[in-house]
Amino acid sequence: MSRPAPVRPATSAMLALRTTPPILLGRGARLVERNVLAYRQAWLVFVSGLLEPVFYLFAVGVGIGGLVGDVTTSDGTTVPYGVFVAPALLAASAMNGAVLESTFNVFAKLKWGKLYDAVLATPLQPRDIAVGELTWALLRGAFYAFGFLLVAWISGLVVSPWAVLALPAAILIGFGFGGVGLVVTTYLTSWQDFDLITMALLPLFLFSATFYPIQVYPAALQPIIFLSPLTHGVELVRSLMLGDLRIALLGHAAVFVAMGLVGLRVANRRFGALLLK
Amino acid sequence: MARAVTLRVVEGHARHYRHTWRGTTFSTIVTPVLFLSAMGLGLGGLVDAGRAEALGGVDYLTWLAPGLLAGAAMQNGAGDGTFPVIAGIKWLKTYEAALSTPVRPADLALGNLLWATARASIAAVVYVMVASAFGAMTPGRGLLAAVPAVATAAGFCAVISAFTAQLRTDQGLAAIQRFLVMPLFLFAGTFFPVSQLPDHVEWLAWFVPLWHGVELARALALGTSPAGPWVLHVGVVAGFLAIGVLLSVASFQRRLHR
Numbered sequence: 001m002s003r004p005a006p007v008r009p010a011t012s013a014m015l016a017l018r019t020t021p022p023i024l025l026g027r028g029a030r031l032v033e034r035n036v037l038a039y040r041q042a043w044l045v046f047v048s049g050l051l052e053p054v055f056y057l058f059a060v061g062v063g064i065g066g067l068v069g070d071v072t073t074s075d076g077t078t079v080p081y082g083v084f085v086a087p088a089l090l091a092a093s094a095m096n097g098a099v100l101e102s103t104f105n106v107f108a109k110l111k112w113g114k115l116y117d118a119v120l121a122t123p124l125q126p127r128d129i130a131v132g133e134l135t136w137a138l139l140r141g142a143f144y145a146f147g148f149l150l151v152a153w154i155s156g157l158v159v160s161p162w163a164v165l166a167l168p169a170a171i172l173i174g175f176g177f178g179g180v181g182l183v184v185t186t187y188l189t190s191w192q193d194f195d196l197i198t199m200a201l202l203p204l205f206l207f208s209a210t211f212y213p214i215q216v217y218p219a220a221l222q223p224i225i226f227l228s229p230l231t232h233g234v235e236l237v238r239s240l241m242l243g244d245l246r247i248a249l250l251g252h253a254a255v256f257v258a259m260g261l262v263g264l265r266v267a268n269r270r271f272g273a274l275l276l277k
Numbered sequence: 278m279a280r281a282v283t284l285r286v287v288e289g290h291a292r293h294y295r296h297t298w299r300g301t302t303f304s305t306i307v308t309p310v311l312f313l314s315a316m317g318l319g320l321g322g323l324v325d326a327g328r329a330e331a332l333g334g335v336d337y338l339t340w341l342a343p344g345l346l347a348g349a350a351m352q353n354g355a356g357d358g359t360f361p362v363i364a365g366i367k368w369l370k371t372y373e374a375a376l377s378t379p380v381r382p383a384d385l386a387l388g389n390l391l392w393a394t395a396r397a398s399i400a401a402v403v404y405v406m407v408a409s410a411f412g413a414m415t416p417g418r419g420l421l422a423a424v425p426a427v428a429t430a431a432g433f434c435a436v437i438s439a440f441t442a443q444l445r446t447d448q449g450l451a452a453i454q455r456f457l458v459m460p461l462f463l464f465a466g467t468f469f470p471v472s473q474l475p476d477h478v479e480w481l482a483w484f485v486p487l488w489h490g491v492e493l494a495r496a497l498a499l500g501t502s503p504a505g506p507w508v509l510h511v512g513v514v515a516g517f518l519a520i521g522v523l524l525s526v527a528s529f530q531r532r533l534h535r
């Protein structure tokens with residue numbers, strides 16, 4: 001049993017500080033704070049989330065990599081399979097993490113915890129819920145992406161110093177998918193619907209030039225692969241980790257900026273319609 | 278141990294499933310199609326052009342298909358040992374309702390296990406059909422390979438439900454998924470031979486029931502010999518299932534007898 005934290009009497013200066021919304025996040029920052037506090041009880045669950053992408057890295061990079069040998073990337077260089085696949089696993093894990101956080105966890109709070117009903121009894125607005133939950137998902141994703149990059153670096157799978165930019169790229173991927181995830185959540189009605197989410201994520205995970213270069217697909221299929229947003233994430237992270245900087249990367253990044261901004265805007269409206277009726 | 282009333286528990290599961298089958302059917306059929314085309318065909322192209330000699334002369338798709346059969350069956354079985362069990366005990370309290378009838382805790386344990394086995398069998402047969410359509414196995418050999426795969430699934434369902442029945446919160450279930458089910462799915466000879474693992478961990482496979490199930494399924498599907506003697510692999514899979522049944526019955530009795 002953990003002891004309850006001692007309650008400190010608030011001074012008026014502290015109160016003023018706490019009721020002033022931070023500039024960037026507005027009052028959504030308070031929701032982030034709430035999530036941090038809630039996870040202090042379950043920090044093991046939080047930290048063990050690091051392991052999943054690392055398991056994949058070793059199974060695919062080392063195990064299957066031993067069968068594949070070297071691969072030729074889209075720009076014609078030949079790299080060991082582990083170096084090729086690690087960025088894709090990072091991008092995919094950023095997608096999965098952001099979607100799971102913004103769907104499963106937000107749905108549970110929305111539907112069963114009735115958390116947001118309580119939140120709206122304070123000065124927080126539906127917009128703050130969308131911003132707060134997305135920020136939280138990104139903080140969590142950044143933690144996992146950092147851990148993954150560290151393990152990949154120790155394992156010798158990082159070949160370019162530009163790989164440090166893979167961290168913000170992973171956060172950007174999380175922003176795009178998390179924004180869309182929030183919107184999806186507001187349309188869910190029961191747990192059965194989550195089968196549909198997993199069924200949408202699996203093909204994205206498998207068919208986004210993740211496990212093999214896009215040239216492996218028949219020429220007729222290749223344009224279709226670019227319809228998957230994750231393909232753009234994989235291209236972005238892979239180019240950065242291989243040190244292959246091109247102007248086209250900005251285009252790939254723009255996909256996620258757009259997804260995230262549109263997602264936030266729609267989610268804001270939907271949360272308002274759901275909670276303030 | 279099993280009694281006629283145990284089958285009533287299975288019937289209860291089946292009646293409930295009549296309302297929820299749609300979501301699972303979709304994923305039962307679509308998941309193997311996705312995995313076999315992405316990993317078997319796509320990645321297989323790279324493996325077959327690379328160092329495929331580790332696979333003993335078959336192409337990657339053919340090699341992968343029985344491994345995925347056993348790995349996916351294990352995931353199904355393990356899943357049925359987690360949330361349905363804690364929901365029955367704690368959240369929905371359907372077990373409590375059942376216990377006010379002639380049903381005893383052992384019937385609940387065995388009934389859940391039989392139902393999970395039936396579901397894993399259906400999923401395995403669907404998988405064999407899909408894999409046959411891909412040309413990854415013949416239906417006859419595939420159905421033979423489904424037997425050890427389903428037995429492994431039942432063993433995992435039994436052992437994990439014994440664990441779940443003792444839980445107070447569902448946090449332990451995330452740990453099972455993260456530290457047991459997922460690593461086994463990835464490392465137990467499903468996607469690559471355990472000989473690809475570093476030498477100092479390769480021997481661990483002999484202690485992993487899923488690996489024995491995978492070896493049996495693969496040997497039956499390909500018509501080859503498994504890594505060790507047949508009797509050893511069969512013994513491990515059967516022994517794991519038997520121990521799991523005993524554990525889960527004991528665990529249900531301990532939790533549900535008041």
